Amino acid sequence: MVSQTFRNSSYSTSSASSDDSSPPSSPSKRTSLSDVASLFVKMRHLKERSRAHHIVSTSGDRPQTHAALQGAGTTAEQIDMELNDVYNCSGAVDTPKLLRASRAKLMQQAKYLNGNVLLDEHGVSWHCTIRGPKNQxxxxxxxxxxxxxxxxxxxxxxxxxxRPVALDQARCVPGLMTVLPSRA
Incomplete structure (x- = not known):
């Protein structure tokens, strides 16, 4: 008897709410073009502020080749290659070591293509961006x-x-670097 009364009361509550089947009211304020523009300006400022924690270094604007490999002795056939690596480090960043590791990976790929040297003839040889902690x-x-x-x-x-070209251009974060395993 108690369960039947409960069913009746719950049925009556649900039927009362079914009479009010109109959609929820939408906000009365509309988004204007100036609101959207100010949102884009705020996003640009946030992006610039987040880049303040970045340290960027590059081998330079011109293509470079090691002096020992310039001139005769290399074949005219060249295969362009590019490698993008991401390292997670703790404590510090030793950029020359990470550049050597990336170059070794690229050299391994060159060996698979029957190459035995890397000639840095196109674009920027290497580009390194270090994203630091936001809390200084x-x-x-x-x-x-x-x-x-x-x-x-x-x-x-x-x-x-x-060894990579233009290692003197590499910017580091001083301290003891620990390379953390990457998440797969």
Missing amino acids: REREGKYRVHIRYAASASRSSRPDPQ
Whole structure:
């Protein structure tokens, strides 16, 4: 008997709410063009503020090749290659070590293509962006490092120097670097 009364009362409540089947009222204020424009301005300021935590370094504007590989001894056939690497580091960033690791990966790909040297003949050889912690008080911060390395694989009778060009241009974060495993 109690359950039947409960059903009747719940049925009557639901039937009362079914009479009010109009959609919810929409806000009366409409978005104007000036509101949208101010939103884009705010987004641009946030983007500029977030880039303040970035450290950017590059090998330069001109293409570069190691002095030992210039001139005779290299084949005219070249295969353009590009590598994009992301490293997660803690504590500091040693950019030359990360550039060497990226270049070694690119050299491994060149060996698969029957190349034994890397000639940096097109565009910027390497570009590195370090995204630091947004909280400057955090000394042991986590950094995300994006490295773009572009080179051409070729064959040469001379040995490859095994180091990136323009390492003096690399900017670092001082301290002890720990490379964290990337999330797969």
